[in-house]
Amino acid sequence: MSQSAMNGGFKKSLVLGGVTVSFLALAAGFFLDLWGHPTQSPLIPLVATNFINTATVRVSAGELIASGGDASGLDCYACHEKNKPLKLTFDAESNVILAKEHDDIVMGHGRHKRNNNCFNCHDDTNLEFLQTRDGHQVKLVDSPALCGSCHGPTYRDWEAGVHGRTSGYWKRDLGPIDRKVCTSCHDPHSPAFPGREPAPGPHLLHPIAKVSKERIR
Ligand code: HEC
Ligand code: HEC
Ligand code: HEC
Ligand code: HEC
Structure with missing residues (x-):
């Protein structure tokens, strides 16, 4: 065998040995949980x-x-x-005085009670x-x-x-x-809509928001 061929064989086993040792070290590292686990990806909150x-x-x-x-x-x-x-009767503010049978009706049609x-x-x-x-x-x-x-x-x-x-x-x-x-949709007696909370925004691919287990209301 020539000198250079022997040298080549030695280098090869050195590299293989090195790779084996590094893999063993990695395996030990994972086994001993040296780097910990990645933080859990945030929960996507349930929509109300x-x-x-x-x-x-x-x-x-x-x-x-x-x-x-x-x-x-x-x-x-x-x-x-x-x-x-x-016959309708009105109070001092010109609101219709409702019979008790109709006290579930709340009149509020238009600003300034225009259509009450x-x-x-x-x-x-x-x-x-x-x-x-x-x-x-x-x-x-x-x-x-x-x-x-x-x-x-x-x-x-x-x-x-x-x-x-x-x-x-x-x-x-x-x-x-x-x-x-x-x-x-509209109550004929009080047709305006009360304000409402907006629905939550779309879910981001890479959420920046805090992890939340609560429902968004
Ligand atoms: C459960 C019984 C009841 C029913 C059902 C009912 N009413 Fe009346 N309503 C009354 C009473 C009692 C009064 C008081 C005036 C009177 O004695 O007539 C009244 C008064 C009214 C008045 C005058 C405003 C006020 O509150 O005094 C209007 C307008 C009226 N009713 C419309 C209606 C219409 C329209 C319906 C059907 C869609 C209806 N009511 C169904 C019992 C009733
Ligand atoms: C006799 C005419 C008349 C009729 C009938 C009428 N409205 Fe109106 N409505 C008005 C007037 C006047 C206003 C007040 C506009 C303003 O204040 O600028 C109004 C306002 C509104 C508004 C805006 C919210 C608010 O309260 O200012 C809504 C919504 C509405 N009406 C829905 C309805 C619906 C639904 C019906 C049928 C059930 C109806 N209206 C029937 C005259 C009418
Ligand atoms: C802007 C028009 C409008 C005005 C003003 C209005 N009503 Fe009505 N009302 C309606 C309509 C339309 C309905 C049928 C509602 C439905 O489809 O749900 C109704 C339904 C009713 C009903 C039966 C169902 C219920 O809500 O109890 C009663 C009783 C009534 N109205 C009484 C009254 C009285 C009393 C007044 C005055 C103080 C009045 N309404 C003023 C349009 C009006
Ligand atoms: C599916 C539900 C729905 C139906 C059906 C509906 N509306 Fe509306 N309407 C709304 C909403 C929501 C608004 C916006 C309220 C706000 O901006 O605060 C509105 C606003 C209005 C307004 C305020 C002024 C304007 O045009 O923006 C009027 C007047 C009105 N509606 C009348 C009517 C009449 C008349 C009908 C039937 C012919 C009707 N609506 C049917 C949901 C409805």
């Missing part, structure tokens, strides 16, 4: 269920009747007398009907026509599907389109 609930904020008169719920409050002539005119008079909307000659701005009778369950008689631009948006919410089928031969009526 109110943000994923798809129900509208209220149940309209029409939906209440259709669902077979307690619609006794809509049966005006269970308590009222037909053909007996109702019951008979701006209800037909004073027949309580089972609403009365549009131009004097047409519509049923209690057909309230969009009433709202539209004063809120023309919003009504147009709603008809076009820009205001409110459209669900059901886009492809009409598969099924009907479902457009929620105004009173599925």
